[in-house]
Amino acid sequence: MSWKSSLAGFPSPGPLRIALAITVAILFAAIPVSAQAPAKRSEILRALPLTKFYDTPHPFPLGKPGELIRSEPFEEYELPPEVSAVRILYHSRSADGEDVATSGVVLTPGEQKPPAGGWPVIAWAHGADGVGRACAPSLMRNLGHGPFLSMYINLGYAVVATDYTGLGSNFRNAFLDAQSNATDVIGSISAARAAVPQLGIKWIVMGEDDGSLAAVAVAEKQSEIRDVGFLGSIAISGLADAKDLYVKSSQEPPSSMFALLAYGIKTVYPRFQVTDMLTEKGRGLYQEIDQNCGEAPTIGQLPPAEILKPGWENNEFVSQYFTRNSLGQTRASGSILVINADADRAVPVTVTAPVIARLCKQGDRVQWERYADLDPGRVIGDSARDQITWIEARFAGRPAPTNCP
Numbered sequence: 001m002s003w004k005s006s007l008a009g010f011p012s013p014g015p016l017r018i019a020l021a022i023t024v025a026i027l028f029a030a031i032p033v034s035a036q037a038p039a040k041r042s043e044i045l046r047a048l049p050l051t052k053f054y055d056t057p058h059p060f061p062l063g064k065p066g067e068l069i070r071s072e073p074f075e076e077y078e079l080p081p082e083v084s085a086v087r088i089l090y091h092s093r094s095a096d097g098e099d100v101a102t103s104g105v106v107l108t109p110g111e112q113k114p115p116a117g118g119w120p121v122i123a124w125a126h127g128a129d130g131v132g133r134a135c136a137p138s139l140m141r142n143l144g145h146g147p148f149l150s151m152y153i154n155l156g157y158a159v160v161a162t163d164y165t166g167l168g169s170n171f172r173n174a175f176l177d178a179q180s181n182a183t184d185v186i187g188s189i190s191a192a193r194a195a196v197p198q199l200g201i202k203w204i205v206m207g208e209d210d211g212s213l214a215a216v217a218v219a220e221k222q223s224e225i226r227d228v229g230f231l232g233s234i235a236i237s238g239l240a241d242a243k244d245l246y247v248k249s250s251q252e253p254p255s256s257m258f259a260l261l262a263y264g265i266k267t268v269y270p271r272f273q274v275t276d277m278l279t280e281k282g283r284g285l286y287q288e289i290d291q292n293c294g295e296a297p298t299i300g301q302l303p304p305a306e307i308l309k310p311g312w313e314n315n316e317f318v319s320q321y322f323t324r325n326s327l328g329q330t331r332a333s334g335s336i337l338v339i340n341a342d343a344d345r346a347v348p349v350t351v352t353a354p355v356i357a358r359l360c361k362q363g364d365r366v367q368w369e370r371y372a373d374l375d376p377g378r379v380i381g382d383s384a385r386d387q388i389t390w391i392e393a394r395f396a397g398r399p400a401p402t403n404c405p
Contacts, residue, residue, distance in 0.1 A: 050168070053072055053087060054089065065091055065183065065190075066090060070088075071086055071089070071106075073086050083108075094180065105161050112156070121202065122159050122206055122391070126144055130289070135293035136168030149161065176260070177268055178213035181211070204233065204395075208237060220330040220331070233335075235338045235339070255307045255308075265321045277315055327358070327359065338356060340369075342371065
């Protein structure tokens with residue numbers, strides 16, 4: 001297996017540089033936040049203020065999806081000095097087609113000269129971490145996965161990381177909704193090119209945890225959009241139908257996750273009545289969730305049975321939301337790499353396998369890599385070699401492998 005870059009016009013980063021970058025990614029992915037510093041999690045990740053940059057202009061100017069509203073260089077992230085960061089605010093679309101604003105950040109190798117054709121682009125789809133404005137990854141000092149994303153900058157890629165609508169910008173967030181999040185990801189590419197002209201045309205999307213659903217949804221939307229620069233998707237952990245995550249999972253989700261789900265359903269379907277799904281205790285939790293990011297409030301420790309009404313999953317809008325967030329209903333454009341840990345109890349192989357089967361059945365080109373007995377929190381770093389090999393092959397135009405049955 002060769003580790004030399006095969007990007008046209010782009011010099012190889014060299015095997016040693018790749019090995020060092022992968023080592024850093026593995027180490028940082030494996031170390032829990034609490035082990036990196038004695039400070040509180042909020043002090044480490046959310047010490048950046050929500051500034052006026054994120055506020056929507058009044059009146060809100062009409063704009064096409066992906067049209068840039070504003071951008072600004074930003075130097076306060078805890079990233080290597082060779083990484084250049086530019087924040088962006090851009091137009092996107094809500095589930096019902098409303099013009100909304102979405103924020104994000106563009107990372108580039110600031111000290112290097114871009115290759116002919118511009119930097120190859122990796123769009124990053126982050127996992128769920130709340131629904132409040134302050135939950136935006138671009139408001140975290142390390143962007144949530146700073147060392148991991150910096151690994152790709154060091155290898156000569158640009159990273160475009162959307163926050164998703166409502167995280168950062170003053171609109172309502174569509175929690176877990178792969179369709180809305182995918183729209184935000186796609187729009188971020190055009191906005192990023194307007195803010196940083198050195199970006200190239202070709203791009204892939206990589207998603208982790210709940211972001212893996214968005215990554216595959218991007219590929220499915222491309223069958224209609226037909227962006228000639230789109231090359232494929234990587235889904236790392238968390239790939240499962242939304243209904244399986246909440247109803248059929250062998251590990252019961254924390255009750256706070258059901259409140260977040262209700263919030264997302266209400267965003268997509270405004271006619272949905274939260275009282276039809278949540279009990280009085282559940283509604284108390286619902287009122288708190290936009291004030292918390294990552295860590296659930298105390299009431300979130302209640303058993304789900306105490307906050308959910310019987311038969312909640314059969315509600316009209318809940319059912320529509322689950323159907324909307326079932327992958328494999330539209331054939332994907334570009335190839336798909338799925339990575340997961342067999343030891344993942346939250347999203348076990350038994351809920352990922354049916355999704356893979358549907359994708360393969362409709363003709364998608366899928367490569368599914370399973371890491372046996374690996375802690376799911378480490379798979380993002382430990383799978384770096386597989387990621388890099390797959391990404392290099394896509395930008396080089398080589399045929400994508402598949403292990404569909």
